[in-house]
Amino acid sequence: MTEVTTTAGASGKIILFGEHAVVYNRPAIAVPVTEVGATATVTDRSVGNGCLIIAHDLQREFLLSTAAEDDALALIVRLTLAELGLSADPDWRIEVRSTIPIASGLGSGAAVSTAIVRAIHRHVGRAASPDVVSALVYRSEEVHHGTPSGIDNTVIAYERPVWFVRGEPIRSFVPAQPFLIAIADSGIASPTRQAVGDVRRAWQAQTAQYEAWFDEVGEIVHAARRAIEDGNVAQLGPLMDANQRLLSQIGVSCRELDLLIDVARAAGAAGAKLSGGGRGGNLIAAVDEKTAAAVADALTAAGAKRVIVTEVKNEE
Ligand code: PMV
Numbered sequence: 001m002t003e004v005t006t007t008a009g010a011s012g013k014i015i016l017f018g019e020h021a022v023v024y025n026r027p028a029i030a031v032p033v034t035e036v037g038a039t040a041t042v043t044d045r046s047v048g049n050g051c052l053i054i055a056h057d058l059q060r061e062f063l064l065s066t067a068a069e070d071d072a073l074a075l076i077v078r079l080t081l082a083e084l085g086l087s088a089d090p091d092w093r094i095e096v097r098s099t100i101p102i103a104s105g106l107g108s109g110a111a112v113s114t115a116i117v118r119a120i121h122r123h124v125g126r127a128a129s130p131d132v133v134s135a136l137v138y139r140s141e142e143v144h145h146g147t148p149s150g151i152d153n154t155v156i157a158y159e160r161p162v163w164f165v166r167g168e169p170i171r172s173f174v175p176a177q178p179f180l181i182a183i184a185d186s187g188i189a190s191p192t193r194q195a196v197g198d199v200r201r202a203w204q205a206q207t208a209q210y211e212a213w214f215d216e217v218g219e220i221v222h223a224a225r226r227a228i229e230d231g232n233v234a235q236l237g238p239l240m241d242a243n244q245r246l247l248s249q250i251g252v253s254c255r256e257l258d259l260l261i262d263v264a265r266a267a268g269a270a271g272a273k274l275s276g277g278g279r280g281g282n283l284i285a286a287v288d289e290k291t292a293a294a295v296a297d298a299l300t301a302a303g304a305k306r307v308i309v310t311e312v313k314n315e316e
Contacts, residue, residue, distance in 0.1 A: 005043045008118035008128075012036040012100045013107035013155040014183055014284060014310075015275050016236075017243050018164075018221040020199055020250055022149050024211070026218035027165045029225060030155045031312045033183065036106060038098035040115035042123040050089035051077065055096045055112075065089055076113040076140040080120045083136060094119070101306070104185055105192070105276030109144065110152035113137045133157040134170070145193070161312060163225060175314045176231030182264065182287045182295050186256050187305035188280025195252050195277040202251055210250070217246050228312075237270025237286035244273035252278030260302055267291070267298035 011034045018028030045052070051064035053073050060073075067074030073096065081088055094116065100108035117136050121128035134150075134157035141148040150170075155162045160172035203210040220243045227235040244261060247253055257274050260283055264272040268291035275284045287295050287309065296307040 003043050003045070004123075005041055006119055006123035007039055007041045008115055008122050009037050009039040010111040010114035010118065010156050011159065012111055013152055014105065014181075014282065015151065016161075016181070016284065017224045017239065017273075018217055019274075019276055019278070020196070020247065020252060021214040021217035021221075022151070022164065022166060023196060023199070024203070024214045025166050026214050027163060027221045027225075028149075028151060029161060029163060029221060029228070030151050031161045031181075031310075032155055032159050033106060033308065033310045034313075035308050035310050036098075036100045038096065038100060038108070038111040038115040040112070040119035041093075041095045042119045043093045043095070045091055045093050048091060050091060052093045053077065053096070054093065057096075057098050070143055072109065072140065072144055073112070073116070075143055076116050076136065077120070079136050079139055080117050083132070084121070084124060084126060086120075086124065092123075101185065103189065103191070105281045106183075107152040107156055110137050110141060110156045113140050114153070114156045130157040130159075161228065173225070173229060174316055175228045175233075175312055177233060178311050178314045179228075179233040179236065180287050180289070180292055180309055180311055182269065182285045182292060182299065183275070183308045183310060184260060184264070184283050184285070184296075184299040184304035185306045186260055186280050186283065187303065188254070188256055190277055190280030192277030192281075195279050199250060199252065213246050213250055217243060220246070233286075234270065237272075240271035240273040240284070240286055241265075244271075247274055247278060254279050256280070256303075257283055260299060260304060261285075263298050263302040264295050267295045269295045 011032045016029045022028035054061045134153045137153035163171045261272040264285035269285035272285035
Protein backbone atom coordinates (compact mmCIF):
# COMPACT_ATOMS: atom_id res chain seq x y z
CA MET A 1 0.00 0.00 0.00
CA THR A 2 1.32 3.45 -0.83
CA GLU A 3 1.24 5.63 2.21
CA VAL A 4 -0.79 8.82 1.85
CA THR A 5 1.04 11.58 3.71
CA THR A 6 0.01 15.18 4.26
CA THR A 7 2.14 17.88 5.86
CA ALA A 8 1.28 21.36 7.12
CA GLY A 9 3.20 23.97 9.07
CA ALA A 10 2.80 27.00 11.29
CA SER A 11 5.18 29.78 12.31
CA GLY A 12 5.97 31.20 15.73
CA LYS A 13 4.91 34.60 17.07
CA ILE A 14 6.19 37.40 19.26
CA ILE A 15 4.42 40.22 21.06
CA LEU A 16 5.76 43.63 19.96
CA PHE A 17 3.78 45.92 22.29
CA GLY A 18 1.14 45.75 25.00
CA GLU A 19 1.75 42.56 27.00
CA HIS A 20 0.16 42.46 30.47
CA ALA A 21 -1.97 45.56 29.77
CA VAL A 22 -3.76 43.39 27.18
CA VAL A 23 -5.08 41.23 30.02
CA TYR A 24 -6.87 44.44 31.22
CA ASN A 25 -8.48 45.10 27.84
CA ARG A 26 -5.86 47.44 26.36
CA PRO A 27 -4.62 46.65 22.84
CA ALA A 28 -1.53 44.62 21.97
CA ILE A 29 0.37 44.03 18.74
CA ALA A 30 1.91 40.68 17.88
CA VAL A 31 3.60 39.48 14.71
CA PRO A 32 4.44 36.11 13.14
CA VAL A 33 8.04 34.87 13.41
CA THR A 34 8.59 32.84 10.28
CA GLU A 35 12.20 31.94 11.12
CA VAL A 36 10.92 29.27 13.54
CA GLY A 37 8.02 26.90 13.15
CA ALA A 38 6.20 23.63 13.71
CA THR A 39 5.15 20.97 11.20
CA ALA A 40 2.65 18.14 11.45
CA THR A 41 2.45 15.16 9.12
CA VAL A 42 -0.55 12.85 8.88
CA THR A 43 0.00 9.42 7.31
CA ASP A 44 -2.60 6.70 6.68
CA ARG A 45 -1.68 3.36 8.18
CA SER A 46 -3.36 -0.02 8.41
CA VAL A 47 -2.23 -1.35 11.77
CA GLY A 48 -5.73 -1.25 13.16
CA ASN A 49 -5.02 0.26 16.58
CA GLY A 50 -6.10 3.82 15.83
CA CYS A 51 -4.18 7.07 15.80
CA LEU A 52 -0.50 7.04 16.79
CA ILE A 53 0.97 10.41 17.79
CA ILE A 54 4.73 10.97 17.64
CA ALA A 55 6.24 14.21 18.96
CA HIS A 56 9.87 14.00 17.92
CA ASP A 57 11.17 16.94 19.96
CA LEU A 58 9.42 15.77 23.10
CA GLN A 59 10.52 12.15 22.62
CA ARG A 60 6.90 11.08 22.94
CA GLU A 61 5.05 8.35 21.08
CA PHE A 62 1.58 7.25 22.17
CA LEU A 63 -1.80 6.06 20.97
CA LEU A 64 -4.59 8.63 20.98
CA SER A 65 -6.86 6.08 22.71
CA THR A 66 -4.47 5.86 25.69
CA ALA A 67 -3.88 9.62 26.13
CA ALA A 68 -5.19 11.53 29.13
CA GLU A 69 -8.19 13.81 28.63
CA ASP A 70 -6.05 16.94 29.06
CA ASP A 71 -2.98 15.86 27.07
CA ALA A 72 -2.24 18.89 24.85
CA LEU A 73 -1.45 16.98 21.64
CA ALA A 74 -4.29 14.47 22.02
CA LEU A 75 -6.71 17.28 22.83
CA ILE A 76 -6.14 19.27 19.64
CA VAL A 77 -6.36 16.07 17.57
CA ARG A 78 -9.68 15.15 19.25
CA LEU A 79 -11.09 18.68 18.87
CA THR A 80 -10.21 18.73 15.17
CA LEU A 81 -11.64 15.27 14.46
CA ALA A 82 -14.87 16.28 16.22
CA GLU A 83 -15.05 19.60 14.33
CA LEU A 84 -14.75 17.75 11.02
CA GLY A 85 -17.22 15.01 12.04
CA LEU A 86 -14.56 12.31 11.49
CA SER A 87 -14.02 9.00 13.27
CA ALA A 88 -12.80 9.64 16.84
CA ASP A 89 -9.78 7.37 16.37
CA PRO A 90 -8.69 7.07 12.73
CA ASP A 91 -5.90 4.69 11.69
CA TRP A 92 -3.29 7.43 11.22
CA ARG A 93 0.20 8.33 12.30
CA ILE A 94 0.53 12.00 13.23
CA GLU A 95 4.13 13.23 13.54
CA VAL A 96 4.97 16.61 14.99
CA ARG A 97 8.24 18.55 14.80
CA SER A 98 9.06 22.04 16.02
CA THR A 99 12.01 24.42 15.95
CA ILE A 100 10.27 26.76 18.40
CA PRO A 101 11.69 26.71 21.93
CA ILE A 102 9.06 25.63 24.44
CA ALA A 103 7.63 28.06 27.01
CA SER A 104 9.59 31.03 25.70
CA GLY A 105 6.84 33.37 24.47
CA LEU A 106 7.29 32.32 20.83
CA GLY A 107 3.97 30.52 20.72
CA SER A 108 5.29 26.96 20.47
CA GLY A 109 2.12 25.33 21.83
CA ALA A 110 -0.19 27.27 19.52
CA ALA A 111 2.09 26.65 16.51
CA VAL A 112 2.17 22.88 17.10
CA SER A 113 -1.63 22.86 17.52
CA THR A 114 -2.10 24.98 14.38
CA ALA A 115 0.12 22.66 12.33
CA ILE A 116 -1.94 19.67 13.54
CA VAL A 117 -5.29 21.33 12.74
CA ARG A 118 -4.08 22.33 9.27
CA ALA A 119 -2.54 18.91 8.50
CA ILE A 120 -5.70 17.01 9.50
CA HIS A 121 -7.90 19.32 7.41
CA ARG A 122 -5.58 18.98 4.42
CA HIS A 123 -5.38 15.20 4.84
CA VAL A 124 -9.15 14.84 4.45
CA GLY A 125 -9.38 17.48 1.72
CA ARG A 126 -11.08 20.14 3.80
CA ALA A 127 -10.13 23.82 3.86
CA ALA A 128 -8.86 25.19 7.18
CA SER A 129 -9.89 28.85 7.31
CA PRO A 130 -7.90 31.03 9.72
CA ASP A 131 -10.95 31.63 11.91
CA VAL A 132 -11.69 27.90 12.28
CA VAL A 133 -8.01 27.19 13.05
CA SER A 134 -7.82 30.04 15.52
CA ALA A 135 -10.99 28.96 17.37
CA LEU A 136 -9.89 25.32 17.67
CA VAL A 137 -6.41 26.25 18.89
CA TYR A 138 -7.92 28.69 21.39
CA ARG A 139 -10.07 25.90 22.85
CA SER A 140 -7.01 23.70 23.30
CA GLU A 141 -5.07 26.58 24.92
CA GLU A 142 -7.93 27.21 27.34
CA VAL A 143 -7.45 23.77 28.87
CA HIS A 144 -3.78 24.54 29.55
CA HIS A 145 -3.65 28.24 30.31
CA GLY A 146 -7.00 28.94 31.98
CA THR A 147 -7.90 32.22 30.33
CA PRO A 148 -5.46 32.81 27.45
CA SER A 149 -5.73 36.23 25.85
CA GLY A 150 -6.09 34.63 22.41
CA ILE A 151 -3.06 36.37 20.91
CA ASP A 152 -1.07 33.26 20.06
CA ASN A 153 -3.79 31.36 18.21
CA THR A 154 -4.84 34.54 16.37
CA VAL A 155 -1.43 35.64 15.05
CA ILE A 156 -0.38 32.12 14.15
CA ALA A 157 -3.64 31.19 12.41
CA TYR A 158 -3.77 34.45 10.40
CA GLU A 159 0.02 34.74 9.76
CA ARG A 160 -0.17 38.54 9.83
CA PRO A 161 0.56 41.28 12.33
CA VAL A 162 -2.41 41.42 14.62
CA TRP A 163 -4.08 44.20 16.58
CA PHE A 164 -5.65 42.53 19.50
CA VAL A 165 -8.13 43.73 22.10
CA ARG A 166 -9.63 41.14 24.40
CA GLY A 167 -13.26 40.39 23.61
CA GLU A 168 -13.20 42.32 20.32
CA PRO A 169 -12.96 40.82 16.85
CA ILE A 170 -9.35 40.34 15.82
CA ARG A 171 -7.93 42.73 13.26
CA SER A 172 -4.88 41.86 11.22
CA PHE A 173 -3.02 44.65 9.47
CA VAL A 174 -0.28 45.11 6.93
CA PRO A 175 2.85 47.24 7.57
CA ALA A 176 3.57 49.99 5.04
CA GLN A 177 7.13 48.73 4.84
CA PRO A 178 8.93 45.68 6.20
CA PHE A 179 11.05 46.07 9.34
CA LEU A 180 13.51 44.01 11.33
CA ILE A 181 13.49 43.02 14.96
CA ALA A 182 16.01 41.00 16.93
CA ILE A 183 14.57 38.54 19.44
CA ALA A 184 16.90 37.38 22.21
CA ASP A 185 16.26 34.71 24.80
CA SER A 186 17.51 35.68 28.26
CA GLY A 187 17.74 31.97 29.08
CA ILE A 188 15.73 32.53 32.25
CA ALA A 189 12.66 30.32 32.41
CA SER A 190 9.73 32.31 33.68
CA PRO A 191 6.18 30.95 33.67
CA THR A 192 3.81 33.57 32.22
CA ARG A 193 1.08 32.40 34.60
CA GLN A 194 3.19 33.46 37.60
CA ALA A 195 3.90 36.95 36.26
CA VAL A 196 0.25 37.44 35.26
CA GLY A 197 -0.87 36.38 38.77
CA ASP A 198 1.60 38.75 40.45
CA VAL A 199 0.41 41.65 38.28
CA ARG A 200 -3.19 40.84 39.20
CA ARG A 201 -2.40 40.96 42.93
CA ALA A 202 -0.52 44.26 42.51
CA TRP A 203 -3.41 45.68 40.43
CA GLN A 204 -5.86 44.66 43.18
CA ALA A 205 -3.71 46.43 45.80
CA GLN A 206 -3.07 49.60 43.74
CA THR A 207 -5.82 49.63 41.14
CA ALA A 208 -5.70 53.33 40.20
CA GLN A 209 -1.92 53.29 39.69
CA TYR A 210 -1.97 50.13 37.57
CA GLU A 211 -4.93 51.34 35.51
CA ALA A 212 -3.00 54.57 34.77
CA TRP A 213 0.06 52.58 33.67
CA PHE A 214 -2.08 50.30 31.50
CA ASP A 215 -3.63 53.40 29.89
CA GLU A 216 -0.13 54.69 29.07
CA VAL A 217 0.77 51.32 27.56
CA GLY A 218 -2.42 51.51 25.49
CA GLU A 219 -1.39 54.88 24.08
CA ILE A 220 2.03 53.51 23.13
CA VAL A 221 0.41 50.55 21.35
CA HIS A 222 -1.84 52.92 19.36
CA ALA A 223 1.19 55.01 18.39
CA ALA A 224 3.09 51.87 17.36
CA ARG A 225 0.29 50.76 15.09
CA ARG A 226 0.19 54.17 13.42
CA ALA A 227 3.98 54.05 12.96
CA ILE A 228 3.83 50.56 11.41
CA GLU A 229 0.89 51.36 9.12
CA ASP A 230 2.43 54.67 8.02
CA GLY A 231 5.90 53.20 7.47
CA ASN A 232 7.49 55.36 10.20
CA VAL A 233 9.47 52.43 11.55
CA ALA A 234 12.12 54.74 13.04
CA GLN A 235 9.55 55.51 15.76
CA LEU A 236 9.37 51.90 16.92
CA GLY A 237 12.62 52.00 18.94
CA PRO A 238 11.60 54.95 21.16
CA LEU A 239 8.14 53.40 21.57
CA MET A 240 9.75 50.12 22.71
CA ASP A 241 11.82 52.08 25.26
CA ALA A 242 8.68 53.81 26.57
CA ASN A 243 6.79 50.50 26.81
CA GLN A 244 9.76 48.94 28.64
CA ARG A 245 9.81 51.75 31.24
CA LEU A 246 6.16 50.98 32.02
CA LEU A 247 6.75 47.21 32.12
CA SER A 248 9.49 47.84 34.71
CA GLN A 249 7.08 49.93 36.79
CA ILE A 250 4.41 47.23 36.47
CA GLY A 251 7.02 44.89 37.97
CA VAL A 252 7.67 42.35 35.24
CA SER A 253 11.23 43.17 34.16
CA CYS A 254 14.30 41.81 35.95
CA ARG A 255 18.00 42.62 36.29
CA GLU A 256 19.13 40.23 33.53
CA LEU A 257 16.54 41.58 31.04
CA ASP A 258 17.47 45.18 31.91
CA LEU A 259 21.12 44.36 31.27
CA LEU A 260 20.49 42.73 27.88
CA ILE A 261 18.19 45.62 26.88
CA ASP A 262 21.02 48.08 27.69
CA VAL A 263 23.45 45.93 25.68
CA ALA A 264 21.13 45.96 22.65
CA ARG A 265 20.76 49.74 22.79
CA ALA A 266 24.52 50.26 23.22
CA ALA A 267 25.18 48.05 20.18
CA GLY A 268 22.97 50.22 17.97
CA ALA A 269 19.36 49.09 18.48
CA ALA A 270 16.92 51.99 18.19
CA GLY A 271 15.11 50.70 21.29
CA ALA A 272 14.36 47.49 23.16
CA LYS A 273 11.92 45.90 25.58
CA LEU A 274 10.96 42.61 27.13
CA SER A 275 8.35 40.59 25.27
CA GLY A 276 5.65 38.37 26.74
CA GLY A 277 5.31 37.49 30.39
CA GLY A 278 8.65 39.01 31.48
CA ARG A 279 10.89 38.21 34.51
CA GLY A 280 12.98 36.31 31.96
CA GLY A 281 12.03 34.90 28.59
CA ASN A 282 12.61 37.07 25.53
CA LEU A 283 13.46 40.65 24.77
CA ILE A 284 13.08 42.35 21.41
CA ALA A 285 15.14 45.13 19.87
CA ALA A 286 14.39 47.46 16.95
CA VAL A 287 17.20 46.94 14.41
CA ASP A 288 17.83 47.57 10.72
CA GLU A 289 20.07 46.12 8.01
CA LYS A 290 23.05 48.07 9.36
CA THR A 291 22.67 47.32 13.08
CA ALA A 292 21.16 43.79 13.15
CA ALA A 293 24.41 41.80 13.12
CA ALA A 294 26.18 43.94 15.73
CA VAL A 295 23.15 43.85 18.06
CA ALA A 296 22.79 40.08 17.67
CA ASP A 297 26.51 39.55 18.36
CA ALA A 298 26.48 41.84 21.39
CA LEU A 299 23.44 40.08 22.85
CA THR A 300 25.05 36.67 22.36
CA ALA A 301 28.31 37.88 23.92
CA ALA A 302 26.32 39.21 26.90
CA GLY A 303 24.79 35.79 27.53
CA ALA A 304 21.62 35.61 25.43
CA LYS A 305 20.91 31.95 24.76
CA ARG A 306 19.59 32.45 21.22
CA VAL A 307 19.05 35.44 18.96
CA ILE A 308 16.67 35.44 15.99
CA VAL A 309 16.53 38.36 13.58
CA THR A 310 13.14 38.34 11.91
CA GLU A 311 11.63 40.51 9.21
CA VAL A 312 8.05 41.66 9.74
CA LYS A 313 6.81 41.55 6.17
CA ASN A 314 4.49 43.93 4.38
CA GLU A 315 2.55 41.24 2.53
CA GLU A 316 -1.23 41.13 2.11
O1 PMV B 1 4.67 35.08 27.09
P1 PMV B 1 3.68 35.20 26.00
O2 PMV B 1 4.24 35.67 24.69
O3 PMV B 1 2.78 34.02 25.86
O4 PMV B 1 2.74 36.43 26.36
C1 PMV B 1 2.08 36.61 27.56
C2 PMV B 1 1.33 37.88 27.40
C3 PMV B 1 0.60 38.35 28.63
O5 PMV B 1 -0.02 39.57 28.25
C4 PMV B 1 1.55 38.62 29.77
C5 PMV B 1 -0.45 37.36 29.08
C6 PMV B 1 -1.60 37.16 28.11
O6 PMV B 1 -2.31 36.13 28.25
O7 PMV B 1 -1.84 38.02 27.26
